[in-house]
Amino acid sequence: xxxxxxxxxxxxxxxxxxxxxxxxxxxxxxxxxxxxxxxxxxxxxxxxxxxxxxxxxxxxxxxxxxxxxxxxxxxxxxxxxxxxxxxxxxxxxxxxxxxxxxxxxxxxxxxxxxxxxxxxxxxxxxxxxxxxxxxxxxxxxxxxxxxxxxxxxxxxxxxxxxxxxxxxxxxxxxxxxxxxxxxxxxxxxxxxxxxxxxxxxxxxxxxxxxxxxxxxxxxxxxxxxxxxxxxxxxxxxxxxxxxxxxxxxxxxxxxxxxxxxxxxxxxxxxxxxxxxxxxxxxxxxxxxxxxxxxxxxxxxxxxxxxxxxxxxxxxxxxxxxxxxxxxxxxxxxxxxxxx
Amino acid sequence: xxxxxxxxxxxxxxxxxxxxxxxxxxxxxxxxxxxxxxxxxxxxxxxxxxxxxxxxxxxxxxxxxxxxxxxxxxxxxxxxxxxxxxxxxxxxxxxxxxxxxxxxxxxxxxxxxxxxxxxxxxxxxxxxxxxxxxxxxxxxxxxxxxxxxxxxxxxxxxxxxxxxxxxxxxxxxxxxxxxxxxxxxxxxxxxxxxxxxxxxxxxxxxxxxxxxxxxxxxxxxxxxxxxxxxxxxxxxxxxxxxxxxxxxxxxxxxxx
Amino acid sequence: xxxxxxxxxxxxxxxxxxxxxxxxxxxxxxxxxxxxxxxxxxxxxxxxxxxxxxxxxxxxxxxxxxxxxxxxxxxxxxxxxxxxxxxxxxxxxxxxxxxxxxxxxxxxxxxxxxxxxxxxxxxxxxxxxxxxxxxxxxxxxxxxxxxxxxxxxxxxxxxxxxxxxxxxxxxxxxxxxxxxxxxxxxxxxxxxxxxxxxxxxxxxxxxxxxxxxxxxxxxxxxxxxxxxxxxxxxxxxxxxxxxxxxxxxxxxxxxxxxxxxxxxxxxxxxxxxxxxxxxxxxxxxxxxxxxxxxxxxxxxxxxxxxxxxxxxxxxxxxxxxxxxxxxxxxxxxxxxxxxxxxxxxxxxxxxxxxxxxxxxxxxxxxxxxxxxxxxxxxxx
Numbered sequence: 019x020x021x022x023x024x025x026x027x028x029x030x031x032x033x034x035x036x037x038x039x040x041x042x043x044x045x046x047x048x049x050x051x052x053x054x055x056x057x058x059x060x061x062x063x064x065x066x067x068x069x070x071x072x073x074x075x076x077x078x079x080x081x082x083x084x085x086x087x088x089x090x091x092x093x094x095x096x097x098x099x100x101x102x103x104x105x106x107x108x109x110x111x112x113x114x115x116x117x118x119x120x121x122x123x124x125x126x127x128x129x130x131x132x133x134x135x136x137x138x139x140x141x142x143x144x145x146x147x148x149x150x151x152x153x154x155x156x157x158x159x160x161x162x163x164x165x166x167x168x169x170x171x172x173x174x175x176x177x178x179x180x181x182x183x184x185x186x187x188x189x190x191x192x193x194x195x196x197x198x199x200x201x202x203x204x205x206x207x208x209x210x211x212x213x214x215x216x217x218x219x220x221x222x223x224x225x226x227x228x229x230x231x232x233x234x235x236x237x238x239x240x241x242x243x244x245x246x247x248x249x250x251x252x253x254x255x256x257x258x259x260x261x262x263x264x265x266x267x268x269x270x271x272x273x274x275x276x277x278x279x280x281x282x283x284x285x286x287x288x289x290x291x292x293x294x295x296x297x298x299x300x301x302x303x304x305x306x307x308x309x310x311x312x313x314x315x316x317x318x319x320x321x322x323x324x325x326x327x328x329x330x331x332x333x334x335x336x337x338x339x340x341x342x343x344x345x346x347x348x349x350x351x352x353x354x355x356x357x
Numbered sequence: 358x359x360x361x362x363x364x365x366x367x368x369x370x371x372x373x374x375x376x377x378x379x380x381x382x383x384x385x386x387x388x389x390x391x392x393x394x395x396x397x398x399x400x401x402x403x404x405x406x407x408x409x410x411x412x413x414x415x416x417x418x419x420x421x422x423x424x425x426x427x428x429x430x431x432x433x434x435x436x437x438x439x440x441x442x443x444x445x446x447x448x449x450x451x452x453x454x455x456x457x458x459x460x461x462x463x464x465x466x467x468x469x470x471x472x473x474x475x476x477x478x479x480x481x482x483x484x485x486x487x488x489x490x491x492x493x494x495x496x497x498x499x500x501x502x503x504x505x506x507x508x509x510x511x512x513x514x515x516x517x518x519x520x521x522x523x524x525x526x527x528x529x530x531x532x533x534x535x536x537x538x539x540x541x542x543x544x545x546x547x548x549x550x551x552x553x554x555x556x557x558x559x560x561x562x563x564x565x566x567x568x569x570x571x572x573x574x575x576x577x578x579x580x581x582x583x584x585x586x587x588x589x590x591x592x593x594x595x596x597x598x599x600x601x602x603x604x605x606x607x608x609x610x611x612x613x
Numbered sequence: 614x615x616x617x618x619x620x621x622x623x624x625x626x627x628x629x630x631x632x633x634x635x636x637x638x639x640x641x642x643x644x645x646x647x648x649x650x651x652x653x654x655x656x657x658x659x660x661x662x663x664x665x666x667x668x669x670x671x672x673x674x675x676x677x678x679x680x681x682x683x684x685x686x687x688x689x690x691x692x693x694x695x696x697x698x699x700x701x702x703x704x705x706x707x708x709x710x711x712x713x714x715x716x717x718x719x720x721x722x723x724x725x726x727x728x729x730x731x732x733x734x735x736x737x738x739x740x741x742x743x744x745x746x747x748x749x750x751x752x753x754x755x756x757x758x759x760x761x762x763x764x765x766x767x768x769x770x771x772x773x774x775x776x777x778x779x780x781x782x783x784x785x786x787x788x789x790x791x792x793x794x795x796x797x798x799x800x801x802x803x804x805x806x807x808x809x810x811x812x813x814x815x816x817x818x819x820x821x822x823x824x825x826x827x828x829x830x831x832x833x834x835x836x837x838x839x840x841x842x843x844x845x846x847x848x849x850x851x852x853x854x855x856x857x858x859x860x861x862x863x864x865x866x867x868x869x870x871x872x873x874x875x876x877x878x879x880x881x882x883x884x885x886x887x888x889x890x891x892x893x894x895x896x897x898x899x900x901x902x903x904x905x906x907x908x909x910x911x912x913x914x915x916x917x918x919x920x921x922x923x924x925x926x927x928x929x930x931x932x933x934x935x936x937x938x939x940x941x942x943x944x945x946x947x948x949x950x951x952x953x954x955x956x957x958x959x960x961x962x963x964x965x966x967x968x969x970x971x972x973x974x975x976x977x978x979x980x981x982x983x984x985x986x987x988x989x990x991x992x993x
Contacts, residue, residue: 050775070772071960073798078768105446132786140790200787204763208767211790213797228846237467240461242450246410246443251461251514252434298448301467328760328767 027302030295035315038087041316044081048320049074050327077213085212085220086319087312089273090283092224094291094311095231096269097284098303102238103262104172107348111284113269114171114263115154115178116242120274122182122189123150127202129193144216144237144275148171154178159263168245168259206332207278209319227268228308235300242298280315281334282341287311289348314340359422360385361550362407362518367416369399369406376402380576382569384550386517389541391561393585394571395595400554401442403571404522407552408439421517434462438511440521441479445495445507452498452506453491456482457521459513472558477513484546485509486540501532508539512547519543521553525560533557537564559607562586570594621852649687649703652677658825661841662815664692665806668825676825677703681806685804688826704801710826712775716763717782717805719965721745726836729827735760735771744960764788768798776800778826783808806946807965813876813883817968836966844969847976852885855979858914858948859888859957861923862939868910869923872901880968884975887912911942919978920948921989922956930956932993953978954992961988 046058051074057066058075066072096111104113112118127146132138161174190198235260240248249255273280291306292298318336325331360383364418370376370569377399384390392400407418409425420423420436428436438459447455459481460474470478482488485505490498493507504524511519521540525533541564543549555561561568561582568585570577572594578585589604600611633912654677668681674693684705695705709732715721716737724730725747733751736743739759740752751757756773761767763784771779779795779802786804797801807819817840824833828911840879859877860870871878873890881888890903891913914920920943922930930936932955937944948954955978961971968980970987 047487050767051767061798070775074769074772077797078772079792128787138786140793143789200764200784203788208765211768211788211794213790213794216790233466236461236464236466239468240458242447243445243455244443246441247439247445247458247510249410250408250434250437250439251458252430254430292449296449297454298450299454301469327769329760330761330765330767343380 021351025295026296030306031309033294033314034306037313038309038316041313041320042083042087045086045316045320046075046079048324049079050324068211081212081214082209082323083316084188084217085276086315087211088217088220088224089209089277089280090315091308091312092220092228092269093273093280093283094287094307094314095228095304096266097311098288098291098300098307099231099238099262099266099269100284101288101314102242102298102300103259103266104168105244106169106172107289108285108345109172110282111266111273112159112179112279112281114175114267115182116151116267116270117274117279118179118182118186119154120147120151120271121201121205121279122186123147123153124204125186125189126150127180128200129189136152138214138307142210147275151267151274154182155263155267155271158267159260162259162263168174195306204278207280207334208322209277209315209328209333210323210330212276220276223272227265227272228304230261231265232270232304234258234265235304238262238300263267277333279334282337282345283311283314286341286344286348287314290344293348358421361421362552363419364407365419367403367406368414368419368495369402369411370414371402371411373414377571377574378415379578380416382576382579384518384567385550387544387548388566389544389551389553389564390567390569391565392552392569392571393556393558393561393594394577395573398571398573400571401522404441404520404552404554404611406522408437408441409433420512431462434514436516437518437520438514438516440504440507440511440519440524442522445503447495450495451492452487452495452502453478453482455495455506456487456509456513459510462514464579477515478509481509481512484512484543486535499532501529501535504528504532504536505539508543512543516549517533518550518552520559521551523554523556525555525557533560540564542566558586558602562607629877632931641853647694647889649698649700650698652696658821658830660818660821662812663807663810663818663821664812664815665809666685666819666822668822673775678822678825680803680822681809684804686801686803690828698986699816702778706778706801706803706826708828710778712777714766714776714779714800715959716785717780718743718963719816720780720819720823721748722964722966723823723833724827726820727824727827727829727832729823729829731756732827733757734774734776735766737763737766740911745962749936764791766791768794771800772798778803780805782806802984810876811874811966813880813968813972817966820966840966840969841954844972847884850976852882852883853929853979855918855921856888856909856916857881857886857921857975857979858917859921860910860914863904864927866907866940867904868907869902869904869926870910871905872903879973881975884972884979886919886975886979889917899987907940907942911945915945916947918948918953920946920954922954924956924990925962929958929990931990931993936992952991955989957990958990980986 047055053071057071060066061072061075078160093111100109100111100113101107123146124143155180158171158175162171165171165201237253240253245255246255287310288307291303291310295306318333318340322331322333322336362384364380364382367373367380368378369380380403382390392403393553394400402411405414420428420433425433457470457478460477461468464470465476482491482509485508487502487509490502527534528536537560540551544551565582567579568582569579570585577594586607587602588602588604600609605611638871652671652675654671656670658668666678669677674690676688678688687703689705689707689775691708694909699705711732712734713732714735715733718738722745724733725745730747730751735758735849736752740749743749744890750756760771763781779800781802782802783806785791792802805819807816814815818837820837821830821833824830860868863869865924865979870891874891878890892903898991922936936954943949974986974989976988977986
């Protein structure tokens, strides 16, 4: 049995690495401008005489790819954490109202600051989205101190989501037409316009969060048996809850801040990875979800930017088209028999 | 003999309201103490408070001479294991995975099992008579088998005390007997202290060294089975109106 | 197990490091004989109404353009050198500017009139979204390429075909990452702020800025003067007493009206009408509208003499029935009963140089004359 498991693990990760390599290369090769593989290889090595070509690869394609990889991975891990924590298969990274908080903050900035002529920078909007998301998380943490049943937190998260959306709609009534259009654009999510500074920031933030999450593998594993047994095994439940909410929120907030709310990745990918590895063990699942989520977003972003070029389809549409059937299929499987 | 688990004037209840007060019981190593009492009398509440799921409203719980509060979580985990009525629904775990989780207090930062951990898992599975289905998915086995797996899991913690809450409730008679005989054997072999609650009076009479009667707002009596399991007392404890308890056969009689 | 995990981590780190080795591109500039400090801008372009931009000249070859508070450009003639010691706050543009990415649709009209559509390489709108014939033609023939929405431009396409200027409008401030990305790619960005002009004719006068960018100042000035001449009669005429309401019905049944500082409201005033306003007329924001409830609109506009429906947003109306289908209450309005309901056509927004024609149209409508209208159609 152990050997069978180990084999599955090796095969699974090999598959993921192969897919990762394939889609990284594909993303490098694909775009509105066709560049040959040798030209791209030259540029990656630091050479390449044509400035335009170099810019296309180094300033446009590469940062976008890295962003899709990191943010897709972050979403997937966040979804895994929340599904495990709430023992709920349709929990996702935004179930605690994170993206609604971010949207409210962005709408506040857009409507009040930008219309007064305050010059904006992408850092301002990113910062606002992150702060909004963190405030929503803070509210959830506060509520979690007073509830015993974790399922209530999901309800609270949904309610916070509704409240933030309602406030946003309220603000929109004071907005000019242009603001409404922009808010709608933002809500769809996009990996367009990623720069290296953005990639660096998200690498640090997500990297730190992922590392900490990885070190939580042991208590997460214990928690999979339920809170009662986890407590008996010595897991500090209060601290664990806080850590889990914090880490999953930081991951989702990071994605929302840089790319807007990207749907379905966080819900569907953990299920896919569990089906692939036939285990829910966090030591395996955390890296697997990261890789799987990264690959998934690379694929979806590839489709989003090349399928109807030069028009860009929003990333959430693509992830939904691929992600929703997975979720439905998983639900059917689960109901029909034991997984 | 010194008791391994001792409660001193413990008050238990929910949301600050005491349900049962002045709970003073003790369990020694190598002995089985059973809680009996009608539904809703507070047996589970007492057990939940002892294992730390509910806060103590007043009084103290002593584990091997020191209060639970003063011991670290890891320390408690190495001394006390549990088997509660809460339904365990782990995703994609085999029985062996479930049992292995009992090694949590002993494994390193990432929780990976070493050779010695694996050996102990095997031993526990053997003791709980569960080796034959150790590699099956946990969700695919019967209730009786599940209880044995959870028992094996508890054993992996290498505890000195096991607390069980109605462990035989959903089992048929074969599994009831099997589980309790495994328990009794472990008490003998590992010198375990066992505290459990039971509905089945015949079983309680057979396995207990001491019986604690929980009566809804207090502990009514503590004593050996012979003293407790009399016709009158049981009828009084369980508020039997129709029918009576036959102490000879430990059965219930219907009054026509 | 442990080894596998370590390998994983190492691989991911390696990947990240590899990718982060992005070389910084440096532009090599030629040695200039002239320095920024030596340039003296003595002549300024005369402007009658526009306040949001200014153009000043230093000799034949250098033009200093400012837009709004923060945008400063130095436009260098084709054969001239870029001066040394340029401050960071001034963006250098070198003529000829003939590979422009045009997102600000209000500018296309000026380009078309100045016969400079050929200078526009990329458009932020599809062919079907343009109302200007020359633009549509250029897109059909493939000379003008669609390069994605303003918020998600196709950077690769733009970069590969070469672009020397991105002409955006203020919407881009909501997507600052686009501006930042263009700057990283070495494409200068100019945000036109004609919508911030408080005087309606100030918006029209921006044709002179585009003229300066394209080196066609004379044509631009001639165009503008011609337009102003066509409307001078109207400006000097006696104002009528007629009240005019300008509105459209939103999707949830409310009414969107312009504020009194808005250029349409002011155009109505210039044409001799009185605009029915629903706000405090002390605000300065020039393009702004406000949504009011139907009852408020009813109270304020039911006895307006003329109703003009804004056909730009949701589509034009041709008959009164269509109007009443949107909101039956409008049947009570005086203007509906007397048949004085008009619709503003869609092409108005893009044909920004013909704002003067709108004023003339309004004047015609208000005075009940027979001259053909450009932008207003009467509802049957």
